[in-house]
Amino acid sequence: MGNYFETIFSYGDTIFQGMAFATILALGIISVFIFLGIYVYHSITWMNIAKKFKYKNSWLAWIPLGEWAMRLHLGNIHWAWIFLVLVPVVGWIILFIFLTVATWRIFEKRGYxxxxxxxxxxxxxxxxxxxSFVIYLVIIGIISWKKETIINLSPKRSKRVLIRRSKKRIKK
Structure with a gap:
């Protein structure tokens, strides 16, 4: 009689293990599709930003390290700094700072x-x-597909406008 109950409970464990495996597999497949969707969106947005700057190699947005090199170049930082990725930890931190500065410059050039x-x-x-990841994706989407900025938000340009206006007042 004891073997009968052990057999029934072992089937229950097998069913539970199968359900757990199926759940993990389904979550893994969903995660892959979400990752691919984000990757395609990110690449398309950076490719459009590069096209707005008339960058001839905008296809680099589809290559992970190529996108970083393109972003550095668009931000007026030499693309060769991408090789800092080969220097563990310190190089990664410095490259990360360069990428942030380059992105800052790109956003200002676009008027944001x-x-x-x-x-x-x-x-x-x-x-x-x-x-912040979701906000970043929304921001690069706006910068990529927005035709013009509603208001000129760049601090450099707004200073120039103020200087021009003040010169006009002096001349009058």
Missing amino acids: FGWLSLFFPAMFVPTIAEV
């Missing part, structure tokens, strides 16, 4: 606040990582 690029490094702060 440069500080919006700070959502890029905020993705690595554990408590706000998910929120």
Whole structure:
């Protein structure tokens, strides 16, 4: 009689293990599709940003390290700094800072606040990582597909406008 109950309970364990495996497999497949969707979106947005700057190699947005080199180049930082990725930890931190500065410059060239690029490094702060990642994706989407800025938000350009206006007042 004891063997009968052990057989029934062992089937239950097997069914539970099968359900757990199927759940983990389904979550893995869903995660792969989400990752691919984010990768395609990110690549398309950076490719569009590069096209707006008339960058001839905008296809580099589809290559992970190529996208970083392109971003450095668009931000007026030499692309060769990408080789810092070969230097463990210190090189990665320096490259990360360069990428943030380059993104800041790109956003300002497009007429947006440069500080919006700070959502890029905020993705690595554990408590706000998910929120800043979503905000970063929304921001690069706006910068990529928005025809013009509603208001000129670049601090450099606004200073020039103020200087021009003050010179006109003096001449009158």
